[in-house]
Amino acid sequence: MSNQKLTFKHYLIIGSMLFGMFFGAGNLIFPIHLGQLAGSHWLTAGWGFLLTGTLLPLLGIIAISITRSTGIYDLARPIGKHYATAFMILTCATLGPLFATPRTATTPFQIGIASHVSTSQAPLYLFIYSLIFFSITYWASRKPTGIVDMIGKLLNPAFLILLAVIFGMAFTHPLGIAKMTATTTAYQQHAFLNGFLQGYNTMDALAALLFGIAVVTVIRGLGQHNPTAIAKTAAKSSLLSISLEALIYLGLIWLGATSLTHFKLTVDGGIAFSQIAKAFFGVPGEIMLAIMATLTCLTTAVGLASSFSEALHAKFPKISYRTWNRLSCGASFLIANIGLDQIIAWSTPMLMFLYPLAITLIVLSILSPLFHRNTGVYRWTTGFTLIPALFDALGSAPAIVTRQGWAQHLLAWDAKTLPMAKLGMDWVVPALIGLAIGLGGYLIQRTLAARSYKTNQD
Structure with missing residues (x-):
């Protein structure tokens, strides 16, 4: 062109x-x-x-x-x-x-x-x-x-x-x-x-x-x-x-x-x-x-x-x-x-949910030539990021939501279980774990494919 x-x-x-x-x-x-x-x-x-x-x-x-x-x-x-x-x-x-x-x-x-x-x-x-x-x-x-x-x-x-x-x-x-x-x-x-x-x-x-x-x-x-x-x-x-x-x-x-x-x-x-x-x-x-x-x-x-x-x-x-x-x-x-204050209050939980997913997607896309856009790497990383992102969204929601009993129980479990939960960064470690699993699966897949190819050639 x-x-x-x-x-x-x-x-x-x-x-x-x-x-x-x-x-x-x-x-x-x-x-x-x-x-x-x-x-x-x-x-x-x-x-x-x-x-x-x-x-x-x-x-x-x-x-x-x-x-x-x-x-x-x-x-x-x-x-x-x-x-x-x-x-x-x-x-x-x-x-x-x-x-x-x-x-x-x-x-x-x-x-x-x-x-x-x-x-x-x-x-x-x-x-x-x-x-x-x-x-x-x-x-x-x-x-x-x-x-x-x-x-x-x-x-x-x-x-x-x-x-x-x-x-x-x-x-x-x-x-x-x-x-x-x-x-x-x-x-x-x-x-x-x-x-x-x-x-x-x-x-x-x-x-x-x-x-x-x-x-x-x-x-x-x-x-x-x-x-x-x-x-x-x-x-x-x-x-x-x-x-x-x-x-x-x-x-x-x-x-x-x-x-x-x-x-x-x-x-x-x-x-x-x-x-x-x-x-x-x-x-x-x-x-x-x-x-x-x-x-x-x-x-x-x-x-x-x-x-x-x-x-x-x-x-x-x-x-x-x-x-x-x-x-x-x-x-x-x-x-x-409805006013600026209400818009900001209700946008925060949505951003706390979407941003971890956007960050991992951007990083995966930039690194994608290294693993040929393998769907497994994308899915494992995103899957492990999704749940913590939902917790972050819940934790930053307006008081009418966070004061509910079920919300307090979930947030308490999140704070005790996931690192950096109190800082709103509890998605980082799970995302890295998902990335490691995805890359591991990709490398195993590539290794098996290479061995199969070599066997067929012999």
């Missing part, structure tokens, strides 16, 4: 598109909140956050490139078609109308508007704001080929300029000294692991599996058709966007830590960011932050709606892309109106 040679400008355009898709609601509020929680241990927690917030999404794009998969279903297919379908639907729903997409509207509303209206008026203002927000999202995502122009050339530069202004003021006139701020109890001993788990909230590793579809489509549109060339282009472009995202994350985490000198620990990063902007620039600072949050969250909403619609249209072609897009934007609008 002939391939168009791409220039550095092309890589920048694709990288900018990916950055705009990845950097959204959670990418603004969770690093700030992490900085406040970690205090003087902000850098240690930050490294953990970067693993799940930047490195894992990069590995997700690379996994799709290495396996030459067309999307989430294709990537998970070696485990089984039913599992692949279920995993794809759960991931798409989480990134789409259940949690991530509604959050793109509620976060900028919480940052820029909620603090200026009364509690009784907030639902009406949220309704109006989210209606306008998702109307624009639907209009921009009607044709996925317009994603590059919309996100890469217009909204990203505006967002980066606004963010640079805030960072410039924070670095030249810091609110305090990060290494001298208080650290919450959880982060005094396990700052790295807690930062790692906080990175789940960005949902970027899941998004990488979904956005891979859009990346391949855009690269083909630029004239590259050879699978190897597409894989290399995707990896290079992803590295550009992820590197920029990592620098911004560290800046936001540091900013959250320094804010503790003037402000108390807040319930979420949105409130903290609004306080910081007002401290530096007054009311104009809050307005600037509201604009920045709306722009970055809008780019993510467009990317999520487009990728959600493309993925499900590809799997269920009888339902058109436009119908899936209408469903995504309409349902996101409705769920957004």
